[in-house]
Amino acid sequence: MVPLWMYLVVAAALFCLGVFTVLARRNAVAILMGVELMLNAVNINLVAFWRFVTPATMMGQAFVVFVFVVAAAEAAVGLALIIAIYRRRQSVVADDANLLKW
Amino acid sequence: MIDWTNANFLPWLIPVPPLIASALIFLLFNRSWFLTTLTALAATILSWGMSLAVLLRALGLAFGDPLGGSAFSSQIAWMDTGTTQFNIGVLVDPLTAVMLFMVPLAISMIMIYSVGYMANDPRRERFFGYMALFAGAMLTLVVADNLLLLFIGWEVMGFCSYSLIGFWFEKESAHKAGVKAFMTTRVADVIMLIGIVYLFAQAGTLNFRDIFFNHEFLAELASTPALIFGGAISAAGLIGVFLVIGTVGKSAQFPLHVWLPDAMEGPTPVSAMIHAAAMVSAGIYMIIRMYPLLAAGADPHHGIYNAPLMLMAYVGAFTALFAAIIAVAQNDIKRILAYSTISQLGFMMAALGIGAYVAAAFHLITHGIFKALLFMSSGAVIHAMEHGEHHAHAEHHGEHAAPIDVQDIRSMGGLRQRIPVTWWAFLAGGMALAGFPLITAGFWSKDEILAEAWHLGVGGEWFGPAVFVFILLAVAAFLTAFYTTRQLAMVFGGQPRTAAAEHAGFVDPEHPTPAAQAISGFMQGPLLVLAVFAVIAGFVGVHPDFPLLGAIFSPYGNPFHNFVTGTLAEEMPKVAFNWLPVLISFLVALGGIWAGWMVYWRRPLAAGQEDPTKVALDRVSPALYTAMQRKFYLDELYNAAFVRPAQWISDVLVAQIVDRGIIDGVLHFIARAATVIGETFKRFNRVVIDGVGDGIPSGIARFGGWFRQLQSGQVQQYLLMALLSALVIGMVVFVRLIGRG
Amino acid sequence: MELTAEIVVFAVFSIITLTGGVGVALTRNLFRSALMLLVSLFGVAGLFVLLAAPFLAAVQVLIYMGAIAILIIFAVMLTRGMVTARRVMNDQWSVAAVVALFLFAVLAVIFVQVGQGESAVLPLNPTGDPPADGTAALGQALLDPAQYVLPFEVAALLLAGVLSGAIYIARDDEPDEPSQTRG
């Protein structure tokens, strides 16, 4: 049986990739993808822990479902915002949207 | 309430009416001439009445028990000077009583006289105000029971004399004279005040009776060495000297007499008041009052003299002679009298110096009376001359006669027919002054002094000062007689030398009716009264042993002598009657008069003729007469010695150097220093405070600028930072966990 | 750890997931990175299957790949201009890389140490077996009032709100030509 920590390591790797993407990519959409990656990494962890630690209760899976919901919502709003920004400023580069500063 | 009949209270009231009158006149009545004269006369007569009442009481003639040895006195608390309480009060003792006889009399006569004299003067109300104040001050001085109240009266009189001398202030010489009088008396008064203060410091009180009647104190005072001149003089001596100097200034003795002749600038009643009734006599009165103090530690009768007595004797005698000499050479009618006053006061001072204070008092009284008479009559003469001047001027409107000096005797002459009443009064006064034997008061008082002088000096052992005094006084008496007769001759004898003299005396030249006398009734009344007194006053002090008159007038000893000695604690030894001094005084008086008559009366001067004395003296030395006339250049001397240096001091030293140099310098320096300090502060301020003040905000601004970059608007930057911090915190927590785990 | 089929399959899916992730991170072309995202999602679905959560795998594929990824691709399409942008990374990528690596290192170290150490927290082998019909059990859990019905309802509300909001945000302001189906 594949030990738990392998799953965790893979999830961590995926998470770090997600983090890197979010922090490094210039394109807002790419950032969103990064976020999706991170959420998936979390899902892996959740399911892994559910499977290894508490298979009886459905908490892990329920949590994952809710993560899906949130991810979907987040993606929807995120993209809507990006499109709105793009429409107004003709640029989706995260750096350009820097008006909210002093 | 005040018990009018109680003798103790009466003295309080004597000085009050004139003071009130002066206040009223000044404040309320200075517009109406009638009211002014009314209040002034009423006040003086009222005070005269009261003083007469006191006098009679004192003499025991009325109002119950006679004074005897005691004195009325009552005191009230006046000032609370810290530890000691200062009382002032009134004191009536035989000396005061005597003064109360002479002073009010003279003052009232002068008041009445001045009503006539000042009738048509534009500022006559003001004049009466001052006169009333003057009278009040004199009376306060007389009744005062302590030295301070006396000094207050003294000062007020000084002020009144200044204002009265300078009454016609539009005349340059008048107000200069006023200032001169005021300054010289002030010098003396300051020294006197020092004496008073020193006395007060020693005695703790200034009350006459407290000081002069406790002998231990006087002895102790005499023994303690004086503060300043320590060894040479005792405390009492020093105080005495100071007081004497005060009197010298006040009574115009030698060094400080220069103000008296100039005081003639004032209207005649003033000069009368000053030289006769009040001012000068005050000084002598004060010395008599202070006699025990001055004589402390000395017994003139036994040849023991101390500093004050010596001072008085020499100064008095010398002044008498000196003034007499100058008087001979004077041509102004009032100036002659002024110098005669100075010499007469010299007589009194000398008498006091040798211990004959009773004789001095007697002479004081008599002199007061006939000198007042002389001044008022001279006033009348001047009045007449003014009328003459007017008429002469009116008649000879054509050619302008040179305006003559109405007061110059050389422009007078032959006025005995024109103003007969004045002529008789003037004669009486003159003879009294000259000391015409037997019938005039002057003779008796002067004789008394000479007798005393003889007895103490020549008669007995040849004591130093007494002899010196006797000789000088004798010569002075001769000269007095001489210049008096000269004056009489020049003024009244011979023919009128000028047109003014021609018309003098008559209001209306056409019909010389006595009614239209130039001199109004007001003026002539007092003259006659005083003339009478001038004659009879002398009989009060006749020596009992005097051959004929003694028995008549003084059956039980010299009445005046008995009466006055009551004031002093110890009894003054009576002087035995001695023919020699009386004979000398006879000789001197008659000799002087004869001489004067010979020179001036028999061959009256023609208009413009040189004064024979001058001619005589010129033969001796041309400069002598002019020197005498110019008062031995004393004025110039003083002027040079004091006035000019004072002016120099004031305008050069003080103004330029002190004021401008130092004070301004200091101020400028301070100002400059302030600006410099201000400047440095400004620079400091700009550098430090501004530096700090601006530094902080700009620092913050810079920090703000830098800090702003932190919020770059880059979402990813925030995320990175968040992650970093999370990591760090995680690490820390983890390490802690590991640590604990 | 002998080389069981399961490990091989696990390795395969992990590789798929990670290459997908790397692809998302690094590919220059945005569309390609989106596709790489799909690949990694598929990998994750596979891992779910391995972890005996078939329903989740299916849901993952259906929702994530079917909907969210498509949505993202739509977004990529709509912002066409930026797809072939020249600079892919912003200027803080180096720091980000370091931090990510550091993070991964930390997590990996912890997981490996603790995991192998047979600690209760990270058991090596599953402690129990999942219920026979996992999907039904999950359905029960989601709607069982004792368990997760409230979060479920809230999630529903959330979705409703979010989606309508997103539509409003993204709606184009200028009204285009009147749509055909009026009324």
Added chain:
Amino acid sequence: MLKEALIQAGMQPGWAAFIDIFLGVLVAASFGMVWVLFGIWVERKMAARVQDRIGPNRVGPWGLIQNIADALKLLTKEVIVPRNADRPVYFAAPILAVVGVILIAAVIPFSPVVIGTDLSIGILYVIAVGAFGVIAVLMAGWGSNNKYALLGAFRVVAHLVSYEVPMVLALLVPVMLAGTMSMQGLVREQHIWYIFAVPVTAFLFFISSQAEVGRAPFDLLEAESELVAGYNIEYSGMVWAMFYLGEFMHAFFVSILFAVLFLGGWSGPGAEQIPFLGIVYLMLKSMLVYFVQIWLRLTVPRVRIDQLLAFNWKFLVPLALANVLLMAFLFKIIPTPDFAGAQAIATNEFAGVAGGIYRLFGPNQIAELPRTGLLLLGNIALVGVTAALLGQAGRRARRQVEALVDETDYTPRAEGAEHTAEAPAAAAR
């Protein structure tokens, strides 16, 4: 059975299971590929017949070989790749499209025994796999670097995604009835074909699956008259063939699904006993459904893209939701049929007539009869309501039009009523 053999052969159980499943799926997939060829022929023949023409008959007897000939032709055709197209994406698209469809085959229950793999979430897996199709379309659209391709891809994606919603809702009902999502489970539970219990759901599923596949009225994907050939414009040769293949297989698999869900799959008399019979039954049912599809495709006019979407979101989805709610409500109310009791009666010799009927009709079927009846009633009620609503909507639309159009010559009214480009009400809504 293969698996046990392998295990004995010493292979790890994991591997053995893996290989076993792998082979099963392989077989199913290949069946799919083979059948497509036949399927295409059938469709072209029917189309011809409908259009009163003969159809392919030259190549091989009755044109059977025509497809193979086409395939060969396509194989030899040169694959032209547009310049700076996104090559990997371009080539991955067709593969993904085919894969997406083949994967469905993995779970098709050909017979009680023959099945790729019986996933517990079978039907969900099918839908999930459907997503691949969507991705493939997108990749094709983007990969071919062609504006029209991209636009076409957008349209198709929108279309597919939106029709997925009613399809999933429709699927819910049989899963709810069967209580399980696994294919075999569904087939076995369908004692009475669900089409009789929930015809509305069946209707919904049929339409949405047609849209999913992109056939018939909704075949906008590559409609010739529309955007050239939709997303597969740039594809030619074998890659285009892949798309074409994928599409047909998808159509067939959907019909199989329909058969499984609503027509009882392989169930039929004797299906349990003879595995092959099951397959035959399934094939017959799916051919029936496939026939209906083609029939629909050839007769119904094409629907415009916005009408398509409007029809979905304004009619299908609400209907589906209502249907699900109704079914769930009814399902809750109707007591579950006690198959045990029915079995007992059937096996109880003494049951007499009842026993006879039960045996005749199969005890389970009879047990399920009441529920099915009630459900049928529910459906009928639903249809009635929907019809009423539609009628009302239609009348309102008609009135609006009449208000605008003069009855006589159907020209816009004289008094210049504001001329709106009022097209006659859409057929659909």
